[in-house]
Amino acid sequence: MDNEHNINSSSQRLLGESSTTRSYNRWLMVLIALLLASTIIFSVFFALEKNKKKTKGDDDLCLTPYCIKAADYLLDSIDETVNPCEDFYHFACGTWLKTARIPEDTGVQNIFNLLDTQLDLNIIDLLSSQSSNGTIEPKAIINARNLYDSCINESGIEIDGxxxxxxxxxxxxxxxxxxxxxxxxxxxxxxxxxxxxxxxxxxxxxxxxxxxxxxxxxxxxxxxxxxxxxxxxxxxxxxxxxxxxxxxxxxxxxxxxxxxxxxxxxxxxxxxxxxxxxxxxxxxxxxxxxxxxxxxxxxxxxxxxxxxxxxxxxxxxxxxxxxxxxxxxxxxxxxxxxxxxxxxxxxxxxxxxxxxxxxxxxxxxxxxxxxxxxMPRRIRSTREQFDRVFKGTSAEPSRTTTCANYVNDNMGFAVSRLYVQQYFNDIARNQSKEIIKNIRSSMMVMLQKATWMDDKSKAKAVEKAKVIYENIGYPDYIASDNTTQLELMYAEYIFNTSYISNVLQMQQVKAREDFRTLHEVVDHHAWGDLPPTVVNAFYEPSTNAISFPAGILQMPYFNKDAPKYLNYGGIGMVIGHEITHGFDDDGRQYDQDGNRIPWWSNDTISQFNQRKQCIIDQYSNYTVAQIHKNINGEQTQGENIADNGGIKSSFFAYQNWAKENPNVDKRLPGLNKYSEEQMFFIGYAHGWCAKFTDAYAYNRVLTDVHSIPEFRVLGPLSNFAEFDRVFSCTPGQGNSRVNKCAVW
Missing domain, CATH: 1.10.1380.10 (Neutral endopeptidase , domain2)
Structure with missing residues (x-):
């Protein structure tokens, strides 16, 4: 205040001041200027340091469009009022379960269904449009379009009667x-x-x-x-x-x-x-x-x-x-x-x-x-009324969706040619190969550490894992300029404008195809029966092959721009699951060449059976609350063994990747309080969020070899000590078993 008063006084006396006074004021002004400069410099330095710290924090976050989108759907899924150690499924899916609505035409809502819905829309667009570049399309695709057109032509169906x-x-x-x-x-x-x-x-x-x-x-x-x-x-x-x-x-x-x-x-x-x-x-x-x-x-x-x-x-x-x-x-x-x-x-x-x-x-x-x-509408309606009761639905899918599904089910490889060209990125193939390689190595280590196996059986199991053949995305001929194989596959699939005639012809073609292959040689590297345009994955014991169609290589299971913890928790777990199928209660009976012959010692088989019984008993005690019915542990044992082995092999593979690539994975905005390993499990669980009608749930429990999704999360994680470590859970808490079941 004093300095401020003096300055003001001097300013007021500018024209009548003596020389001595001017000299004093000059030095005073220099001193004040230095003080102001110091203050400004300090303020700038402080601001830069603060900004530097902020920038450093931002560097730890993944702010790409994909990461922002992933953070959004995960934040909309998690319910942080639930203790992850008590019920990880409702922790990871609780908010999603509260807001999700079961579609009136399906009886179920889950992440797979959401991907299926988008896939249906893509297929509808592909089958509804014509070639835009003026090229002549393969006959297989022309007939796929003909089949689709006849299906959506409801007036034609009524005329056929x-x-x-x-x-x-x-x-x-x-x-x-x-x-x-x-x-x-x-x-x-x-x-x-x-x-x-x-x-x-x-x-x-x-x-x-x-x-x-x-x-x-x-x-x-x-x-x-x-x-x-x-x-x-x-x-x-x-x-x-x-x-x-x-x-x-x-x-x-x-x-x-x-x-x-x-x-x-x-x-x-x-x-x-x-x-x-x-x-x-x-x-x-x-x-x-x-x-x-x-x-x-x-x-x-x-x-x-x-x-x-x-x-x-x-x-x-x-x-x-x-x-x-x-x-x-x-x-x-x-x-x-x-x-x-x-x-x-x-x-x-x-x-x-x-x-x-x-x-x-x-x-x-x-x-x-x-x-x-x-058949015509009045006949279809009799089926639809039954399906409403059987599935617990209150409406039917759109006609375009029904027809797209029919064509994809029966001419899926022709549809896949269109889909791969327009929607699939080959980067997904290359990145998936790397993930498969790492998870295969992880599974081989798990096999080697199976102390209950004798050395000879263990060596054969490791060799089997080593030679599992992998199909990723689509078979090469689908995207090839040479359409000969595709045309031969669908040479008899010639369709006109009459839908019911086309359907009856389709049934006969399929019957002939099945019988015709009897005296042919099995191609162990051939793609399976289901096309790339499905949201699923497969292991075939008779050929010792795993397949990951293009349809599942998308978020939330996979994205080329995703942090690796999400890819390993998503498609990685699916890969680990399919590889483990080679060593479940059924797959373990087939050797590395796909022959169902004894290749383990009797003692190793006995040890395996003891461990699988633990899994059977564990899942048989799970109750689906909404229908008051228990899971069938015998019926679901193969898938449960695969789930337990899949999450372990994928997690260990991610750990190995993270050690070799330190500080590469960044955290998601709004979720940065969770570690990369915690995000692995959160991403994994999110992929199994699901909601059913009672009728649908009852049918799933009766007929499906997979457990209800809730227990596909709770079961494997309750047996996994690494999950306990990552979330600081104590064995005996709701989501953690004291006596853990472990086949692999």
Missing amino acids: VEPVLSIINKEFGGWPILQGPSWNDSTFNLVDILLKLRKYDDGIIFSVVTATNQENSSIYDIELGQGTLGLQETEYYNNETDITAAYRQFMTDLAMALTNETSTIANDVSAIYSLEKNISQYHWTESEQRLRDNETIRTHVGNISESFMTNFNFTDYLRQSYLIGNITLLDTDIVSISEVAYLVNISSILQQAPPRVVQNYLIWRFMMNRASS
């Missing part, structure tokens, strides 16, 4: 008694004949006959004979009268009523059809029963079938006639693998003793049940 299907039923199958009333004549009924005629259009009605890789010699194919499917999929549905069983019979009634004016026998026929199928269902093997009774499979030759198991049904003739559909003449030396033998024997007897009218009604019902969705 029901006659194309009824004509086949009446002229080829011998009629459908429920439509003809008392006038149907059973004098020409022949069980083998009707089953063979149906097999031209539909596999799985009563018996399943398919060509598959020979389990004991993976270089050749054999014939697999086993049980067919049930209309309601699983035996348990038939054990009690429910809304679903009532809706199923109503479906039969409504469909018949929509097709005939002769209604006098419909009620009795529906009752008899259902009773027959309910009887059949009691002999149907569940997934867990198939696993437990695998050793009951008979491996024989076509010429020895009649001697292999006793039945009045002529399975030898049935197989020979079936393969003639594909112009293949069976040899007596062709190998046959016969599973669910007790089912085959009992159902053969039931069908031969049942009244011909009931059997004919049931067989044609199963054919019509699968064709209803391809």
Whole structure:
């Protein structure tokens, strides 16, 4: 204040001051100027240091467009009011679960479904558009577009009406008694004949006959004979009268009523059809029963079938006639693998003793049940009403989505050519190869550390892991300028404007294809049956190969710009899961060449079985709260073993990568309080956030070999000591077992 007063006084006396006063004021002004300069310099220095610290903090964050987007969806998913050590699933997914809405047409909402929805939209765009660059498209793509166009042409479907299907039923199958009333004549009924005629259009009605890789010699194919499917999929549905069983019979009634004016026998026929199928269902093997009774499979030759198991049904003739559909003449030396033998024997007897009218009604019902969705609106609606009850939905998918799915399911490799060209980045292929290499190495270390294995079995297991073949993104011919392989694949897929005619032709083409491969050599490096345009991943034990389609190589599972902790927690866990399938309860029975032969010592097998039993018991005690039903630990054991091994191998691979690449991974904005290792687990869990209707959840528990997503998170993490370390959890807390189950 004093200096300020003096300066002001001097300023006021500027023109009347003496020389002495001016000298004093000059020195005073210099001193003040120095003080001001020092203050300014200090302020600037302080600001620079502060900005330097801020910049250093920003350097620790990933602020790319991808990272900002990833941070956004993870922050919208996490519920920090939940202790991660108590319930990591609801910690990672809690907010997502509160805000997610189950689509009215699916009965489920999960991360996979969100990716499927986007994939559907992409496929719709691809099939709806024409080539923009003036080039001539492969015939396969032209026919895929023709098939799609015929499917979305609902006025054309109405014009076609029901006659194309009824004509086949009446002229080829011998009629459908429920439509003809008392006038149907059973004098020409022949069980083998009707089953063979149906097999031209539909596999799985009563018996399943398919060509598959020979389990004991993976270089050749054999014939697999086993049980067919049930209309309601699983035996348990038939054990009690429910809304679903009532809706199923109503479906039969409504469909018949929509097709005939002769209604006098419909009620009795529906009752008899259902009773027959309910009887059949009691002999149907569940997934867990198939696993437990695998050793009951008979491996024989076509010429020895009649001697292999006793039945009045002529399975030898049935197989020979079936393969003639594909112009293949069976040899007596062709190998046959016969599973669910007790089912085959009992159902053969039931069908031969049942009244011909009931059997004919049931067989044609199963054919019509699968064709209803391809017919006019009034017929489709009968199926849709049933699906609403069975799946717990309240609406149907858009017609464009339904048609895109149909084309992709049946001509997926043609669709994939378009998809890969427009939507897939090959950087994803290259980065995935690197992740696979690292996780494979991680799995090999885990195998080597398995103290319960003897050295010889362990060495063979490591060698098997080393030679697992990998398919990433898409097969090379999909993107090649040479379209010969694609054109040969779809040479018989020639479609016109009639959707129902196209569907019936598709069924026959698929049947011929399946039978035709019997005498071919197995290509272990060929891509599997499912195309690149699916959100999924696969391990095939008979070829010892893993596949990661283009459809799953996208966020949140993978992104070329993502921090590695997200990629390893996402697609990395999926890769580890598929590799571990080579060493689960089923995969471990196949050697490195895909042959199902003994290659472990008996003691190692015994040790393995003890460890897998721990997994079975653990998951059998998990209850799906919304339907008050426990997981089937036997049925889901293979996938649970793969989940447990997958998360470990991926996490250890990430640790190794992080050691070799220090300070490369940056944290996400808003999530920087979580370490990179914690983010690995958060990203992993987010990929399994899911919400179901009760009906959908019930069906999943009954039929799926995968556990409900909640337990695909809680189960593996409760067994993983590294998870406890990363989140400072104490074994015994909600999300951490004291006695941890560990196969690998």
